Amino acid sequence: MANTLLTSDMIAKEALMQFKNSLGFTKGANRQYNDKFAVSGAKIGNKIDIRKPQRFQVTDGATVSKQDVVNEVVSLTLDSRKHVAFQFSSQELTLDIDRFSETYVAPAAHALANKVDIDGLAKAAVVANAVGTPGTTPSSLSIAGQARAKLNQYAAPSNGRSIILGSDEMTGLVDGAQALFNPTKEIARQYEDGFIGRARGFDWRESENIKLHTVGAQGGTPVVNGASQTGSSLNTDGWTASVTGLLKEGDVFTIADVYAVNPVSFQSTGKLQQFVVTSDVNSDGSGEASLGIYPAIITSGATQTVSAAPVDNAAITVLGSSGAITTLGLAYHKDAFIFGCADLEMPKNVDMAARAVDKESGLSIRFVRYYDGDEDQLISRLDVLYGWLAARPEWACRVQG
Structure with a gap:
């Protein structure tokens, strides 16, 4: 049976799936894909306008008290263009997609997702709400209750909440929380993985990209x-x-x-x-x-x-003693942070080119392979164009440790 050659569309779709699955912090954020650039392609500096919900005050009695409508529109700038470039031979296009992905696509997509998460987690610096003691690793799930209370006090919706912590903090909480859970099969698996799952109203995620802060x-x-x-x-x-x-x-x-x-x-x-x-x-x-x-x-x-x-x-x-070094884990509602992604322009006269889009998850990625005459090489690259916006920092809370 003859081998089926991999196409650019197959590679782009596989890259999108691997990119989506590799995201951590970004999975818990509001992801916005804007298709207005689908034809011409977006460029660094393009903006996406995000309108915030209205905030009204209640008035007593039957007499109308008109309120000014404050239209809060914030612009998300597509200011980050990232890519991973690599080479493969035409012969390797005869591989099945799983083997090809394992060798090339998955590592490249994972690297891109890692960078996207790092950029998003840097927004922790604009979050004022904080629980925990800088420099002291939390060891009890009560810190999640404190973070939940913060979000409640600022009227963050109760659904769509996540917590993301570093491995040390996650391990400490898993060890400290064993007595709070029944030893079900699911909970036992969570302990083995060092991942709590869902608890105290949050989806829990673990990441080594958590930002450090020195007081x-x-x-x-x-x-x-x-x-x-x-x-x-x-x-x-x-x-x-x-x-x-x-x-x-x-x-x-x-x-x-x-x-x-x-x-x-x-x-x-x-x-x-x-x-x-x-x-x-x-x-x-x-x-x-x-x-x-x-x-x-x-x-x-x-x-x-x-x-x-x-x-x-x-x-x-x-908050915190002089020079204390703390991790900036985050408890957050998805609308606290917005990740915006847009289509990059599709180049012409190249060996291979395709773009994969998932509007539901708000993601777009482009795959291109082209000939470099200066180096006499066929070069492949995966590109994403995106931006981050801290739209409602009050709907987030630092979990410090």
Whole structure:
């Protein structure tokens, strides 16, 4: 029986399947495929507009109280173009797809998926909600309950939630949680794999791509410098003078008597609002420092974030000791982070070319093989074009360890 030659379509579809199956963090995120580039092909810098749901306030009585409609549209920029290039002979096109995939397609697709996940997990730096102690590996599933409470307080939907942790954190939680589960066949398999599966309202995933964060140097007795500050910056003083790396991008802190509010009821949650530092900070010679922060301090209206603006000299408390190194695992609802993917242009006059798209999973990948006259070689490549957006960081929570 004659061998059937592999086609570019077969290779592209196999690459898409392997790429999809290799994703970790991205599987739990909102994946958006935009077909407006299907004909012309998308390029670096193209944007996809994402509209956020409205947030309204409830009014008492029969008299109408009209509210302004705040159309929050955020743009996801397709700013990442990644590829894996490799070579194979025409003779190898006679292999069956499984053998060909094992040798070439699966490793290439896995490498691409790994990079996509790394880029997505870098968005942990913009998440302000945090549980756990930096530098201390969690050993109890109670930390998942704490993360779930955070998401509930910010009105994140109860479905579509995931937790992703590093291997050390996952192992500690699996070992610490054995007494909480019945020894069923499924649970026993989960322990063998070091993977918890579904627990405490989350789908649990394991990854070695979890971001590490080093807490800033800090120093002094920091306080708010000036009453009634609002917005995305905060003037502070009381720090040790002239400290470089006082706070690092991604550090989390709270302000005395500044409480978070539920975004639906606008009632205080009774928990101090956590803020994340958006860029590295140094103190000046007087121990003063201006902090870029997220979320912004907003005290009223449909986008209210806190119960009240801070008073002058309100105490600031940074989460974690100076120089502590922590993993940034994440508990998140799928709409906290959006992965956008679009079709790349199909080149002409090449040896092989095909594109595979899965609109349901929001993925697109392109396979091309072409002749390189300079090197006198046939070169194959798999390409993806994508971007990440932290659309609702409040629907995510760091699980630190």
